[in-house]
Amino acid sequence: MARMLTYIKYELKIFLGNYSNMFWMIAFPLLLLTVFTISFSGLRFQEPDLEKTPVAYHEEAFVPLYLVEAPKELPNMDMLDTSSIENSLFKGKAMAKDEALAALKEDQIDAYVDKDLSMVISRNGINQMIMDEVITTTKQISSLNLPLAAYDFNRNYVENSGEKYSSIDVIFYSLFAMVSLYGAYLAGTIGNRLIVRGQTVALRNATTSTPKAWQVMVSVAASFLWSLFMIAMMIIYTEFILKQNFFSPDINNIPLILSALIFGIAWGLFLGVMIKKESLQTAAIISSLLIMSGLSGLFSDGIRILIQRSFPLIFKFNPVSMIGDELIKVNMLGNYSTLNTTVLLLIGYSIILISISILHMRRKRV
Amino acid sequence: MVIKVDNLVKEFKEIRALDSFNLELRKGEILGLIGPNGSGKTTLLLCILGIYSFGKGDIKVLGQELKPNSYDIKRKIGYIPQDLALFDELTVYENIDYFCGLYVRDSKKRKELVKKAIEFVGLEKFEKFVPSKLSGGLVRRLNIACGIAHEPELIFLDEPTVAVDAQSRSFILEGIKELNRKGASVIYTSHYLEEVEDLCDRIAIIDQGRNIITGTNEELRDSIITTEIIKFTLLEENVDILKDLRNLSHVIDVTIKDFEYTVKFDNPKSNIGDIVKFLKDKGLTYLKLYTEIPSLNDVFIELTGKELRD
Numbered sequence: 001m002a003r004m005l006t007y008i009k010y011e012l013k014i015f016l017g018n019y020s021n022m023f024w025m026i027a028f029p030l031l032l033l034t035v036f037t038i039s040f041s042g043l044r045f046q047e048p049d050l051e052k053t054p055v056a057y058h059e060e061a062f063v064p065l066y067l068v069e070a071p072k073e074l075p076n077m078d079m080l081d082t083s084s085i086e087n088s089l090f091k092g093k094a095m096a097k098d099e100a101l102a103a104l105k106e107d108q109i110d111a112y113v114d115k116d117l118s119m120v121i122s123r124n125g126i127n128q129m130i131m132d133e134v135i136t137t138t139k140q141i142s143s144l145n146l147p148l149a150a151y152d153f154n155r156n157y158v159e160n161s162g163e164k165y166s167s168i169d170v171i172f173y174s175l176f177a178m179v180s181l182y183g184a185y186l187a188g189t190i191g192n193r194l195i196v197r198g199q200t201v202a203l204r205n206a207t208t209s210t211p212k213a214w215q216v217m218v219s220v221a222a223s224f225l226w227s228l229f230m231i232a233m234m235i236i237y238t239e240f241i242l243k244q245n246f247f248s249p250d251i252n253n254i255p256l257i258l259s260a261l262i263f264g265i266a267w268g269l270f271l272g273v274m275i276k277k278e279s280l281q282t283a284a285i286i287s288s289l290l291i292m293s294g295l296s297g298l299f300s301d302g303i304r305i306l307i308q309r310s311f312p313l314i315f316k317f318n319p320v321s322m323i324g325d326e327l328i329k330v331n332m333l334g335n336y337s338t339l340n341t342t343v344l345l346l347i348g349y350s351i352i353l354i355s356i357s358i359l360h361m362r363r364k365r366v
Numbered sequence: 367m368v369i370k371v372d373n374l375v376k377e378f379k380e381i382r383a384l385d386s387f388n389l390e391l392r393k394g395e396i397l398g399l400i401g402p403n404g405s406g407k408t409t410l411l412l413c414i415l416g417i418y419s420f421g422k423g424d425i426k427v428l429g430q431e432l433k434p435n436s437y438d439i440k441r442k443i444g445y446i447p448q449d450l451a452l453f454d455e456l457t458v459y460e461n462i463d464y465f466c467g468l469y470v471r472d473s474k475k476r477k478e479l480v481k482k483a484i485e486f487v488g489l490e491k492f493e494k495f496v497p498s499k500l501s502g503g504l505v506r507r508l509n510i511a512c513g514i515a516h517e518p519e520l521i522f523l524d525e526p527t528v529a530v531d532a533q534s535r536s537f538i539l540e541g542i543k544e545l546n547r548k549g550a551s552v553i554y555t556s557h558y559l560e561e562v563e564d565l566c567d568r569i570a571i572i573d574q575g576r577n578i579i580t581g582t583n584e585e586l587r588d589s590i591i592t593t594e595i596i597k598f599t600l601l602e603e604n605v606d607i608l609k610d611l612r613n614l615s616h617v618i619d620v621t622i623k624d625f626e627y628t629v630k631f632d633n634p635k636s637n638i639g640d641i642v643k644f645l646k647d648k649g650l651t652y653l654k655l656y657t658e659i660p661s662l663n664d665v666f667i668e669l670t671g672k673e674l675r676d
Contacts, residue, residue: 003471010456010464017455196417200451204512206434207415208468209441215468 004218011222015186024286029179029230030237032298036175037242040168052086053110053127056095056103060115064138065092089130120309124170124301129333137337169328172246174298177323179234180260181292183227184268184285190219191272191281195361198276212361216269223265231257248331252339256330259346260323266350266357267319273357289320296321319346367426368393368520368551369414374423376406376413376575383409385575387423391520396542396552397580398566400559400666406575407555408448411522414553415445428520441469444518448525448555450509452497458508459484459493462515469516483515486541503534510538514545521545523554527561539565559662569662573670587660590668591618594631596641598655607648614640 016022057065062082069087085092092113095103100112104120110127112120119135121128192199194215196206205215238244247253268285275281290298295318297304307315315321326342329335369391376384384406391397399407412418414425416432425431428439452461462480470476484490487507497505510526523542527535542565546552556562562569563583570580579589603625611620616633631637638657645652660668667673 002473003467006463006467006473010453010460013460014453014455200447200449201453203412203417203447204445204451204465205468206417207440207443207445208465209437210468211435211437 004221007215007218008222008225011186011219012226015189015222015226021185021282024282025182025185026230026233029175029182029234032175033172033234033238033242036168036171037238037244040171052088053090053131054108055090055092055111055113055131056100056109057085057092057113058097058115059094061113061117062094064117065090065113065134068134068138089134090127121305123305124297129328133335133337169246169332170297170301170304170324171299172244173324173327173331174293174296174304174320176231176234176246176327177260177296177320178289178293178298180227180231180257180323181264181267181289181320182230183223183261183265184271184289185282186223186226187219187265187268188272188281188285190216190269191275191357191361192278193219195273199278216358216361220265220269223268224261227261227264231261246331250330250334252330252336253327255343256323256326256339259343259350260319262350263319263346263353266353269357270353273360292318292320296324317345319349322346367391368428369553370424370426371410371414372424374410374413374420374425376409376418376420383575384413384420387575387577389570389577389580391551391553392568393551394546394549395567396546396554396565398562398569399553399555399572400557400562400569400662401572402672403557405572407572408524409575410572411445411524411553411555415443415522416440441516442519444513444516444521444550446510446513446521446523446526448528450497450505452505452509452512454497457494457496458489458500458511461497461508462511465512466515469518479515479517483511486514486544487511488537501531501534502529503531503537506530506534507538507541510541519550521550521552523552525555525557527556527558535561559666563662571666571669578669583662586662586665590660590665591632592630592660592664592668593634594637594657595660595664596629596631596638596655596657597626598629598641598645599626599653601651601653604650607650610648611644614644 059082062080062085063077065085066077066080068089083094093109095112097112097114100109101120103109104112104122107122110121111131113131113135114120117135117139119131121131193202193205194212196202235247238246267288271284271288272281275284293299294303295307295314298320304315304321307318307321322342322345326339329337330339367390369389371387371389374384374387375382376387387406387410389397389410399410401407409418413420414427414432416434416436428442430436430439432439453464456464459480462483463476466476466480466483470479484493487510489504489507489511492500492504497508500508506526506529510523513523514521521542526542527538530538539561542552542554554562554566568580568582569586571578571586579586581589603622605622608620608622611617611627611629614629616631616637617629618632619628619630621628629637629641636657638655641655645655663673
């Protein structure tokens with residue numbers, strides 16, 4: 001154990017001694033956090049719109065939307081007026097798609113639900129989040145042919161949370177999600193250390209009597225500590241220096257953040273093993289994290305919406321979007337409905353990436 | 367036998383880097399490998415160390431085949447690569463500790479070994495320096511210390527004196543002799559023939575992936591036809607005498623370069639009297655005239671047809 005600690009110390013010293021990477025590793029996220037706080041903190045805590053969410057829907061979407069809060073004894077559905085719905089969550093009007101999109105553009109409505117239950121929004125916010133949750137659950141229930149009792153929308157998104165969710169928060173949480181993957185930087189060096197492909201240190205390591213697996217373990221442990229330190233530093237900096245409250249003391253943050261850290265390490269290990277050139281590895285890690293974060297809304301809420309609309313699968317399986325969304329749900333909405341899926345998916349990704357990396361390392365003999 | 371290489375063949379795509387290569391390293395000896403760049407020296411070391419796989423042949427290290435997971439054998443081996451394999455971010459002490467720790471688990475024992483290695487390479491004053499603060503020669507010494515701190519029985523040194531100042535070079539060579547005196551068997555590759563002649567018990571000449579010959583210095587000299595080389599310089603260059611020189615008995619080759627004539631003989635007796643008489647008969651005045659026995663470079667040239675640094 002003492003030997004392992006010594007090597008973890010050396011790993012961190014080697015990693016942190018490379019000043020050229022320091023900007024991306026420490027300065028960049030802190031700088032972004034500071035700039036975002038200065039630019040957006042005033043917008044974060046505007047009074048929430050506690051009115052029911054104004055929405056429009058295609059006539060064929062009426063029944064599923066009606067069932068969201070339908071009475072236990074259903075009336076004759078044919079007799080119902082399908083032109084409007086009002087319940088505790090939203091207030092809807094049947095509308096043609098073109099008309100609805102125009103209304104959406106002018107902020108008259110927050111969302112439009114199409115006949116296939118796909119949803120169009122023009123920006124992110126609590127209302128859109130509520131509708132997204134309603135539509136997702138509705139789709140799941142109807143696809144599983146569950147009974148009417150399965151519809152349970154009694155969760156009060158706004159009142160259960162001490163915070164109010166806005167599109168600005170998406171930016172901040174995307175940044176936290178990106179930083180949770182920072183173990184990738186250190187894990188990215190493992191390949192160079194252990195695969196003989198030009199780097200002399202790898203050559204020397206390969207001739208020693210210590211198994212590669214042990215050396216990988218040390219590097220992974222160092223990467224884990226590094227990313228844990230980075231996320232802790234971000235939280236402390238946000239909470240105590242910038243005085244912004246993003247994280248609630250919710251135990252559900254732990255599995256989410258741990259799985260994110262593991263994914264970050266697996267991602268770095270994978271890129272480090274598969275890419276031979278050292279300079280390309282760092283570039284690949286930086287750019288991949290920025291791209292994932294950008295698609296998740298780090299630089300603009302508009303990009304997030306565009307991806308949500310046009311490439312829903314990319315959005316759904318982008319790790320930074322998954323982590324960012326889940327952080328919002330846990331910390332701002334007290335909603336844990338998708339937490340387990342997200343954690344399992346991140347762990348699944350990690351297992352795949354680590355397995356490919358290990359197989360590649362074992363196979364690599366010139 | 368510490369190492370036995372039999373009919374080793376190693377190919378990189380269509381290039382045959384080692385061709386039916388044979389080699390033996392005896393216990394307690396220093397074996398020098400000489401050959402031009404690309405002759406296969408490093409490839410051979412990496413095949414022996416189990417880093418490279420190979421097509422045909424057989425390699426035994428300390429009596430066993432060395433596989434990537436042969437950790438028991440690896441524990442007894444020290445490897446000093448041709449290029450520096452150090453961490454710029456760690457100090458001298460930490461670098462040696464890092465690599466020593468990959469062989470020695472016990473921290474107390476490791477501490478002792480690291481101290482010994484630092485003393486051995488004379489870096490006591492630089493323990494807390496990072497490599498970038500050391501001179502080229504001192505960094506080379508550190509590179510060596512990282513490979514020998516765990517006190518291996520078998521040491522591979524791949525051109526350890528490249529780009530090293532004279533003082534550090536002699537320090538390094540003395541160090542290698544000292545390691546050998548303590549019982550380590552050594553394989554040493556170099557471009558510097560004088561080093562190899564001075565240091566090694568036996569020498570293997572490698573060219574185009576083949577072991578041309580292995581033997582002691584004397585055995586290598588005896589293996590070639592040339593027995594004596596006489597060199598002289600004339601007041602004026604006279605190419606007409608070349609033909610007559612070639613006709614002298616026991617002369618096997620005559621060349622002229624920068625006014626200096628080089629005449630090679632295959633006669634085991636001294637031939638200098640014949641040359642002096644020849645020049646006198648021709649009425650030629652020489653500025654200097656001397657005789658030498660064939661060097662390792664001459665052996666190399668005769669056996670491979672080219673200079674070592676071609």
